[in-house]
Amino acid sequence: MRILITGGTGLIGRALIDLLLPEGHEIIVLSRNPARVTLPAGVQVAGWDARSAQGWAHLAEGADAIVNLAGESIAGAGAIPARWTAARKRRILESRLNATRAVVEAIDQARAKPKVLVQGSAVGYYGGRVDDVALDEDAAPGDDFLAEVAVQWEAASAPVEAMGVRRALARTGLVLSATGGSLPPTLLPFKLFLGGPLGHGLQWWPWIHIRDEVRALVFLITEPRAAGPFNLTAPNPVTNRAFARVLGKVMRRPSLLPAPAFLLRLALGEMADLLLKGQRALPKRLLELGFEFEYPHLEGALRDLLGR
Numbered sequence: 001m002r003i004l005i006t007g008g009t010g011l012i013g014r015a016l017i018d019l020l021l022p023e024g025h026e027i028i029v030l031s032r033n034p035a036r037v038t039l040p041a042g043v044q045v046a047g048w049d050a051r052s053a054q055g056w057a058h059l060a061e062g063a064d065a066i067v068n069l070a071g072e073s074i075a076g077a078g079a080i081p082a083r084w085t086a087a088r089k090r091r092i093l094e095s096r097l098n099a100t101r102a103v104v105e106a107i108d109q110a111r112a113k114p115k116v117l118v119q120g121s122a123v124g125y126y127g128g129r130v131d132d133v134a135l136d137e138d139a140a141p142g143d144d145f146l147a148e149v150a151v152q153w154e155a156a157s158a159p160v161e162a163m164g165v166r167r168a169l170a171r172t173g174l175v176l177s178a179t180g181g182s183l184p185p186t187l188l189p190f191k192l193f194l195g196g197p198l199g200h201g202l203q204w205w206p207w208i209h210i211r212d213e214v215r216a217l218v219f220l221i222t223e224p225r226a227a228g229p230f231n232l233t234a235p236n237p238v239t240n241r242a243f244a245r246v247l248g249k250v251m252r253r254p255s256l257l258p259a260p261a262f263l264l265r266l267a268l269g270e271m272a273d274l275l276l277k278g279q280r281a282l283p284k285r286l287l288e289l290g291f292e293f294e295y296p297h298l299e300g301a302l303r304d305l306l307g308r
């Protein structure tokens with residue numbers, strides 16, 4: 001297959017490439033800085049401005065799939081999460097809308113349309129919550145900032161359906177990886193014997209092992225029945241308190257010291273919601289279509305990622 005990946009230089013994109021490349025697929029990554037990108041040999045890197053189809057639209061011609069992941073980092077690029085200033089919030093939203101509109105424009109211009117658009121999204125769609133309600137793909141959207149971003153990001157990709165292109169929405173949960181994302185910073189307090197729940201710890205964390213995340217993206221590419229929204233989350237989400245307990249067990253460290261919510265709010269402002277709230281999201285539609293998780297339980301996922 002010929003597969004175009006926007007934001008393919010990020011955490012998920014790189015893991016997706018690692019899965020697809022050995023299978024002999026042709027991979028093209030769209031990056032804003034193609035000259036500085038280091039990706040495995042065999043991957044084609046093309047430049048784009050992430051806001052228009054100019055200069056790269058021909059690459060969409062006859063592609064088997066486009067996977068649209070590009071967007072300003074939600075937590076910030078550094079090791080410590082960056083506060084959501086008004087300017088960052090604008091970049092988080094607009095970068096996703098602009099990139100998606102550019103993808104739609106390229107698909108519109110293609111005479112031979114790509115077969116499928118796998119559109120990035122997030123379980124933040126359902127809003128940050130502190131309840132126990134199980135959320136499948138039929139659940140209503142939330143009304144906080146990240147919900148607003150996900151709703152608009154998904155909607156921006158909708159026009160491709162009228163162009164005859166299958167569209168699958170990847171509502172991704174908290175991706176667990178040893179090389180980036182939220183897990184590595186979570187390990188530090190545990191290493192220092194200071195680990196524990198964040199706030200009261202009753203918020204649900206809809207985690208997914210990076211390998212299942214990218215296997216699910218490939219499933220959405222190849223499964224002809226896969227259209228509409230899909231929760232990309234493990235079938236056994238846990239509360240943050242349970243997450244801390246399992247992580248402590250795997251790391252052989254205590255996990256009882258809670259990080260006070262007010263301190264997290266003081267340090268991170270509104271962004272603390274990302275840690276103190278969550279969603280009990282379930283991958284109902286992936287399971288219905290027969291997707292099998294390699295890491296359905298947190299302990300197995302963490303043991304694999306941490307080599308313990």
Ligand SMILES: NC(=O)c1ccc[n+]([C@@H]2O[C@H](COP(=O)([O-])OP(=O)(O)OC[C@H]3O[C@@H](n4cnc5c(N)ncnc54)[C@H](OP(=O)(O)O)[C@@H]3O)[C@@H](O)[C@H]2O)c1
Pocket residue numbers: 006007008009010011012013030031032033050069070071072073074091095096099120121122123172173174175176181182
């Ligand atoms: N990781 C998670 O836990 C998670 C959970 C839910 C949803 N998601 C979503 O899934 C997508 C991929 O996640 P990821 O963790 O792989 O993200 P990531 O590591 O931050 O990578 C995203 C890529 O998007 C491009 N990008 C960054 N800022 C941009 C901007 N202002 N305008 C256009 N492109 C920009 C970058 O590529 P270039 O610099 O090469 O252009 C970057 O490599 C993201 O949109 C993210 O919101 C991730």
